[in-house]
Amino acid sequence: MHIAYYISSHGYGHGVRSSDIIRAINRLHPEVNVTITTDLPRSFLESRLGSGRNTIRPGSFDVGMVQLDSIRVDVPATLEKVKSLYARKNELIRSESAFLRESGVSRVVVDIAALPAEAAKAAGLPVFAVGNFAWDWIYGEFAETNPEWLPLICEFERGYGMVDLLLRLPFAEPMKAFPKIEDIPLVATAGRSRRDELVKMTGCDPRKKWVLLSFTSLDWDDRALDETERLSDCEFFTVKPLEWRRKNIHAIDRRMIPFSDVLASADVVVSKPGFGLLSECVLNRKPLIYAERADFREYHVLEEGLRRCLKNVHIPAERLYRGELGEALAAIWNQPEPKESLAAGGDEVAAGRISDFGIRIVK
Numbered sequence: 001m002h003i004a005y006y007i008s009s010h011g012y013g014h015g016v017r018s019s020d021i022i023r024a025i026n027r028l029h030p031e032v033n034v035t036i037t038t039d040l041p042r043s044f045l046e047s048r049l050g051s052g053r054n055t056i057r058p059g060s061f062d063v064g065m066v067q068l069d070s071i072r073v074d075v076p077a078t079l080e081k082v083k084s085l086y087a088r089k090n091e092l093i094r095s096e097s098a099f100l101r102e103s104g105v106s107r108v109v110v111d112i113a114a115l116p117a118e119a120a121k122a123a124g125l126p127v128f129a130v131g132n133f134a135w136d137w138i139y140g141e142f143a144e145t146n147p148e149w150l151p152l153i154c155e156f157e158r159g160y161g162m163v164d165l166l167l168r169l170p171f172a173e174p175m176k177a178f179p180k181i182e183d184i185p186l187v188a189t190a191g192r193s194r195r196d197e198l199v200k201m202t203g204c205d206p207r208k209k210w211v212l213l214s215f216t217s218l219d220w221d222d223r224a225l226d227e228t229e230r231l232s233d234c235e236f237f238t239v240k241p242l243e244w245r246r247k248n249i250h251a252i253d254r255r256m257i258p259f260s261d262v263l264a265s266a267d268v269v270v271s272k273p274g275f276g277l278l279s280e281c282v283l284n285r286k287p288l289i290y291a292e293r294a295d296f297r298e299y300h301v302l303e304e305g306l307r308r309c310l311k312n313v314h315i316p317a318e319r320l321y322r323g324e325l326g327e328a329l330a331a332i333w334n335q336p337e338p339k340e341s342l343a344a345g346g347d348e349v350a351a352g353r354i355s356d357f358g359i360r361i362v363k
Helices: 012-028 042-049 075-087 089-102 115-122 135-143 147-160 195-202 222-229 259-265 275-284 298-309 317-321 326-332 346-355
Strands: 002-007 033-037 054-057 107-111 127-131 165-168 181-183 209-214 234-239 249-252 268-271 288-290 312-314
Touching: 002 012, 002 115, 012 033, 012 042, 012 107, 012 127, 012 275, 012 346, 042 054, 075 089, 075 135, 075 147, 089 115, 107 115, 115 127, 115 147, 127 346, 135 147, 165 346, 195 249, 195 259, 209 259, 222 249, 234 259, 259 275, 268 275, 268 326, 275 288, 275 298, 288 298, 288 326, 312 326
Parallel strands: 002 033, 002 107, 033 054, 107 127, 127 165, 165 181, 209 234, 209 268, 234 249, 268 288, 288 312
Antiparallel strands: none
16 A cells, blocks of 8 residues: 655645654554655655655655745745646656556545646546645635636646545645545644753753744844843744854754644743644644734634734734834733634544545545
């Protein structure tokens, strides 16, 4: 039995939830081989996956959004990259369907590129999708002012229309392009607090408030770093590759302590709303200070979800970029407890649906 799992390289959130599902497949069906195709860093995937019959294969079949950093995106550059990718559509489908046949793949999972779904159908294979949004919806916002997006959106809708079953996650848009949808619980990892180890590793003060700066990249200059360093009642943590050399900012190697454990050890998280981060904050009951994201339609869906499910404070992006965190940090502790909680376990639900090779999917 062999699953081909395609993970978007747009951001770590796709890799986080996909790794959780693949780990569940490894637990439930240790005999199943999983080939993971993505351009996410191998070190990141290996830190999340653990042991299992998994093979990591480089490759990317969607663009996502071209990021200037963890918050800002470049819409014109994104359009050009998507056009370039789909100019090679027929070639990519031919080569990928040949790979699927020659590798003995039994079924395909996408999170959440459309081209591998078309390749799967060309190879005569069933295909699943996992996600809380799809690229046709994200790009639809830009088509309102630039009609060049319209034929590309149709391409995504065509590919998504070939998916046999979408496993739709919480905090989702309607995802209307998919013909059959099943809602599943939250996919996230419960971390383990490892404060004693972090104290020994970094020399930080366990009596202070611990703040996780959860960004892949953040354009802080010396002034912003000076502002953060002046918050002497806090210890700040990043996860590499994000790293600054300041006395109260500590960079952690995820190979030493996994991200989920760093998050579970912190008192509060500062980030932008993303599915993976939001899900792990909900599961680990961590307050979130969040900045807005421009030109990314998912932001509004995630903001509505975090306001229901987390203690939260919004920090304007311009204040975040200046390192002015003091006011938000002072406010977060007095915020009300969340109104809702979400059930977890979506990883095992998805793993069961994907791995059940005896199932026959009928539209």
